[in-house]
Amino acid sequence: MAYRDEQLSEEKVFKDxxxxxxxxxxQVIWDLIGTPEFQRLRRIRQLGTxxxxxxxxxxxxxxxxxxxxxxxxxxxxxxxxxxxxxPKERLLCLAAALLHDLGHGxxxxxxEKVFKLDHEDFTQAILLGDTKVNEVLNKVxxxxxxxxxxxxxxxxKNKLVVSLISSQIDADRMDYLQRDAYFTGVSYGHFDMERIxxxxxxxxxxVVVKESGMHAVEDYxxxxxxxxxxxxxxxxxxxxxxxxxxxxxxxxxxxxxxYTFKLEPTHFLSxxxxxxTLSEYLGLDESIAxxxxxxxxxxxxxxxxxxxxRFVNRRLFKYIEFNPNSQMAEWMELYKLFQKAGxxxxxxxxxxxxxxLPYDFYRPGExxxxxxxxxxxxxxxxxxxxxLSEIVESISGKKRTDHKLYVPQDVLDNMSxxxxxKKRIMEILYG
Amino acid sequence: MLExxxxxxxxxxxxxxxxxxKRLQKMIYILKKCEVPFEERYQFHFYxxxxxxxxxxxxxxxxxxxxxxxxxxxxxxxxxxxxxTDAGREFMEHYEESLPPLNxxxxxxxxxxxxxxxxxxxxxxxxxxxxxxxxEKVFSVKSTQNYTDExxxxxxxxxxxxxxxx
Numbered sequence: 206m207a208y209r210d211e212q213l214s215e216e217k218v219f220k221d222x223x224x225x226x227x228x229x230x231x232q233v234i235w236d237l238i239g240t241p242e243f244q245r246l247r248r249i250r251q252l253g254t255x256x257x258x259x260x261x262x263x264x265x266x267x268x269x270x271x272x273x274x275x276x277x278x279x280x281x282x283x284x285x286x287x288x289x290x291x292p293k294e295r296l297l298c299l300a301a302a303l304l305h306d307l308g309h310g311x312x313x314x315x316x317e318k319v320f321k322l323d324h325e326d327f328t329q330a331i332l333l334g335d336t337k338v339n340e341v342l343n344k345v346x347x348x349x350x351x352x353x354x355x356x357x358x359x360x361x362k363n364k365l366v367v368s369l370i371s372s373q374i375d376a377d378r379m380d381y382l383q384r385d386a387y388f389t390g391v392s393y394g395h396f397d398m399e400r401i402x403x404x405x406x407x408x409x410x411x412v413v414v415k416e417s418g419m420h421a422v423e424d425y426x427x428x429x430x431x432x433x434x435x436x437x438x439x440x441x442x443x444x445x446x447x448x449x450x451x452x453x454x455x456x457x458x459x460x461x462x463x464y465t466f467k468l469e470p471t472h473f474l475s476x477x478x479x480x481x482t483l484s485e486y487l488g489l490d491e492s493i494a495x496x497x498x499x500x501x502x503x504x505x506x507x508x509x510x511x512x513x514x515r516f517v518n519r520r521l522f523k524y525i526e527f528n529p530n531s532q533m534a535e536w537m538e539l540y541k542l543f544q545k546a547g548x549x550x551x552x553x554x555x556x557x558x559x560x561x562l563p564y565d566f567y568r569p570g571e572x573x574x575x576x577x578x579x580x581x582x583x584x585x586x587x588x589x590x591x592x593l594s595e596i597v598e599s600i601s602g603k604k605r606t607d608h609k610l611y612v613p614q615d616v617l618d619n620m621s622x623x624x625x626x627k628k629r630i631m632e633i634l635y636g
Numbered sequence: 637m638l639e640x641x642x643x644x645x646x647x648x649x650x651x652x653x654x655x656x657x658k659r660l661q662k663m664i665y666i667l668k669k670c671e672v673p674f675e676e677r678y679q680f681h682f683y684x685x686x687x688x689x690x691x692x693x694x695x696x697x698x699x700x701x702x703x704x705x706x707x708x709x710x711x712x713x714x715x716x717x718x719x720x721t722d723a724g725r726e727f728m729e730h731y732e733e734s735l736p737p738l739n740x741x742x743x744x745x746x747x748x749x750x751x752x753x754x755x756x757x758x759x760x761x762x763x764x765x766x767x768x769x770x771x772e773k774v775f776s777v778k779s780t781q782n783y784t785d786e787x788x789x790x791x792x793x794x795x796x797x798x799x800x801x802x
Contacts, residue, residue, distance in 0.1 A: 323677065359680040360762075362776045372682075410780070411682075529638055530700045530723055533730060536637060556637045560692035568691070576682040606696040 209233060209296055209345045219271055223383050227275040233345055234274070234299055240337035242307060246270055248490035252385060253312045254445035255436065257519055259389035266306045272380035277302035277369055279402055280376065280412075289407040294366050296345070301356035301370050304338065305377060307331050311491040314562075315450040319457065320476045322486075329354050330483045364410035372412065373567055374401070374422065374578050382428050385436060393431035396424040406581055413579045413587060422578060423596045426567050430600050438562060440609055444521040447555045447611050452498065452512045455552065459506055468500045508552050515613075523614035525634055526607065527556060535633045536610075542633075546626045548616065555611045567601050610634075640675050641697055642731040644690075645724055647674075648703055650738040651746065654718045660694070661686055662753035663745050669760040670798050672735055684758045684778075694718070702727050740801045748794070755783055756791045767792075 211232035219227040229235050237243055246267040255262040277298050284290040308328030310316050317323060331338055332354040342350035355361035359371055369376055379398055386394025404418030414422055436442075456470065460477040472489045475481035481489075501513040515521060529536070536556070543550040569577045569591045579587040591598040612634065620627040647664065654660050665685040668674050676690040698705045702724035706717040745753060758778060762770045771788050 325679065360773065360777050362779075364682065528700070529641075530702065530727065533727065537730075558638070558641075558693075558696060560689060560696050565688045565692070575686055606692070606699045608696075 209349075221268070221272065221275070223272055223380070223387055224275045227271050228278065231296060231299065233296060233341065234303060236341045237300060237303055237338060238271075240341060242331050242336050242338045242487065243267070243270070243304070245487060245490060246306065246309070248492050249309050249311060249313070250491060251381065252389075252436075253314055253442075254449055255385075255389065255439070255442045257445040257521070258439050258441040259391070259436065261388045261390050262385070264384060264388040266309050269381055269384055270303055270306050272384055273305060273370070273376045274299060274303040276376035276379055276398070276402070280369060280405060283402060283405065284407050287407055289365060289409055291363075294363060297349070297352055297356060298366055298369055300342065300349075300353050301366070302376055304328070304332065304353060305357050305370055307338065310486060311489055311494040312449055315446055315453060316476075318561075319450055319453040320479065320481075322476075322481070325358070327483070327486055328357055331487075332357070334483050336483070365407055365412065368411045368576070372576060372578075374412070374414065374425065378429065379425070382425075382432055385432065386428070389436050391432075391435055393435055394428045396428045397421045398425075401425060408579075408581075408587075411576060411579065413581045416580045416582050416588075416593070419580055419590070419594055422580075422590060423594050426590075426597050426600070429567060433566060434605070438559060438607075440524050441521060443557050443562070443609065444524060444611055445516065445519075447522060447557055448512055448516050451552050451555070452501070452509065452516060455506070455509045455512060456501065459509060464506065466501075467504055468497070470497060473497065508549060512552065520615065522553075522555070522611035524557075524609040524611050527610035529556065529608055539630065539633055542626050542630050546620065546624075546630070548613070553613050553616070556608055557611060558608045559606045567597065569601055639731075639734070641693060641702070642728065643674055643735055644693060644697065645702060645720065645728050645731075646733055646735050647738055647742070648718060648720045648724070649728065651742045652719070655715065656750055657691075657694075657716050658683060659745075659750045659753060660718065661690060662750065662757040663742065664690055665757045666745065666753065666760060666795075666798065667738065667741060669757075669763070669795075670741065670801075672738065672741075678761075680761055680777075684754045685761050697724070700727075741798055744794075744798060744801075751781065752787070752791070752794075754778075754781070755787055756794055759788070759791050760795065 212230050213232055213235055217229040217235060221227050229238070244267070247265050249266045250256065251264050251266050251269045252262045281295045281298055285292060308324040308326065308331055310322070310324060310327070313324050332342065332350050333339060339350050342353060352361060356366055356370060359367050361367050371377060379401070382394045383398065400418060400421040401414065404415040404421065405412050406415060456473065457477050459466070460470070472493050475485040476489070498513045498517055502510050502517060504510045539554055540550045543554050567578070568575065569589050578590040580590055580593055582588060591601050617627060617630060648654065654663070662684065664674055664676060664687070665678050676687040676693065678685040678687045697703045701721055704719050704721050708715045708717060755774065755778070758774055759770055762773045765773065771785070774783060774788065
């Protein structure tokens with residue numbers, strides 16, 4: 206029997222708090238799960254620094270990747286014998302779902318920003334490079350690794366396959382919304398996924414939803430909307446992200462200035478230089494990054510040691526709402542006052558904008574901008590969701606953005622109460 | 637602070653108006669590929685390279701009042717027009733121009749259809765591949781657009797002319 210068709214003698218099941226069970230029957234999928242590159246995802250948290258806000262949010266990209274696989278497995282099973290669905294694409298969909306986040310690094314959002322990396326490039330490199338994952342994929346056939354890479358890169362010729370993993374109603378989002386809600390403990394993020402899966406239909410180049418399932422999709426869109434503001438854009442998580450990115454900036458800056466670290470930052474050197482190889486990239490996970498942050502608490506550089514202490518011991522910056530339009534003059538004055546007070550404003554006076562965050566809302570958009578969610582009407586016509594749903598229309602037209610100013614409130618509090626600089630800083634910050 | 641917003645403001649200031657979100661997305665991507673240092677990250681989507689970061693940043697700039705967004709009803713869809721406001725011009729006074737002059741690039745792109753810009757940005761997305769593979773890839777992922785060999789040739793000429801501007 207060809208490797209692609211090989212089945213395990215007995216189905217393997219993973220107990221899962223979101224989907225109850227994750228079922229694996231294909232030998233290829235089982236082998237992929239066992240590779241070191243996939244197992245590494247256990248050491249990368251799904252929500253980065255969010256655990257400093259919601260203590261339950263310790264779940265990993267490993268959990269999430271299995272969840273996305275399970276959803277696609279169920280969709281593929283529902284699509285069997287439907288028009289536009291080619292059962293030969295099933296294994297490709299499952300493998301792409303399982304491996305779609307393979308290139309994420311430690312605290313990937315901040316790491317990628319500071320070191321100017323893109324996890325998508327590393328996903329491609331792992332799939333196509335000298336890795337165990339690539340070995341397994343190549344056993345299926347010589348083009349399989351490339352096809353999986355194309356699906357994840359969204360450049361595969363069959364757009365229907367791509368849309369299962371990446372569209373505005375895809376398996377990735379359906380898993381992370383429910384999983385993040387479960388692990389953070391919030392009551393948002395829940396929706397009737399079973400119903401959505403039942404009313405999904407494969408079309409030539411996209412997945413659509415029968416009009417009768419519109420209310421289930423509305424629920425999904427509302428969950429997504431609430432999760433963004435209640436969890437993903439949480440100001441305390443953003444404070445942790447700000448400190449994390451400043452730690453990385455400081456460590457890089459010190460390296461560039463030939464600072465002698467007490468502990469040679471071996472795992473970070475290639476990141477500081479800007480050219481980590483694939484094995485160097487894979488060699489740095491969150492457990493190692495956190496080890497360095499603990500060690501850097503002992504460094505002589507006061508900024509690095511303070512920022513690391515703040516991150517490890519959760520002494521985060523406080524925030525105030527900030528309007529860069531009306532408060533530009535105040536910000537410039539604050540910048541000078543911080544310098545006067547001996548606080549480096551590049552590290553201790555930080556504006557964070559909602560566009561710095563990686564999560565997106567549902568947008569019907571303009572024609573040709575990004576594919577929206579389409580409902581399939583009884584006459585087989587397709588209609589964009591917000592044209593039929595007043596609920597979706599009402600939230601998708603709203604633009605909610607914000608900017609926050611983060612400062613080390615504890616340091617400001619400890620400044621002498623007679624200090625004019627402190628008085629003026631406090632006046633600007635709190636009126 | 638807001639350095640990436642300031643770069644985008646310089647882009648908007650280099651043209652009287654930018655009409656169409658799809659066009660805007662593709663223009664910034666093409667400029668990035670011409671070594672203009674925009675930081676917005678792009679992924680390939682149904683209609684070619686697309687940046688969610690850019691979309692969010694534009695929304696922020698609209699909300700801050702730095703650019704105006706006008707929604708125009710077309711036959712089957714909406715189209716958006718973007719222009720710099722007085723508040724936007726004032727914001728820019730706090731920043732030194734960090735990008736090279738963009739007027740020539742923008743004028744050249746504004747003369748082209750968004751369908752053509754979609755083609756050019758898609759070609760650039762696959763630029764790391766050998767040239768004949770790029771054409772193959774474009775025909776494969778853009779099968780519904782019915783691009784021809786002639787379109788691809790025009791695309792390469794256009795890319796070459798843009799890159800000569802600086």
